[in-house]
Amino acid sequence: MAYEYNPEFVLVCAGFDAAEGDRIGWGKLSACAYSQMTHMLLSLANGRVLEVLEGGYCLSQLNVCGSACVATLLGDSPVRCSEDAAKYPQDLVSLPTIRIIKNIHRPFWSSLFSIPVQDESTIDQLAESLEQKAMIKN
Known part of the structure; x- marks a missing residue:
């Protein structure tokens, strides 16, 4: 859908509530997942992507996930996910x-x-x- 929409600019409200260990979001996303998503977004709008921090309450994960996203935005390769990361079962819904x-x-x-x-x-x-x-x- 994003490619079909073909945006000129991508603005992301980068909330890390879904990060592993966040007791409000109860998600299971790792720094790897956030880095990979950021990397995918860079393929849109000729790489014109802005991520604005808007949430996340587990400070250790906020630091790790935020740093991974910034590094990816600055041109580093996305964080590689471990094989274990792919073994999480899908949520039942x-x-x-x-x-x-x-x-x-x-x-x-x-x-x-x-x-x-x-x-x-x-x-x-x-x-x-x-x-x-x-x-x-x-």
């Missing part, structure tokens, strides 16, 4: 939520074309399985 959002926006963005699948229940089954695992842990 993430996949169905993404599908719903794409369906809502699809009429307005040609980049959100639909790929026919024989059985869309796989995502729902995954969500149910993750929900059951979450109940067992709690």
Whole structure:
């Protein structure tokens, strides 16, 4: 969608509430994730990207994540993610939520074309399985 919109400038409210360890956002994003997202944004608007700090309450993560973003904006390679970072299970509502959002926006963005699948229940089954695992842990 961002490429299709083709902005002249990208302004980011860079909140780090979703950083690992933030007790308000309860997210699990690492400095690597923020650095990678910043790197992806630099491919838009001929690299004209401004990130403005607007949140994040875990000072140690704010320092690490903010520094990773600034370094990426200044031209350093994005922080490499460890293999363990990719092993986090998807949140039980993430996949169905993404599908719903794409369906809502699809009429307005040609980049959100639909790929026919024989059985869309796989995502729902995954969500149910993750929900059951979450109940067992709690």
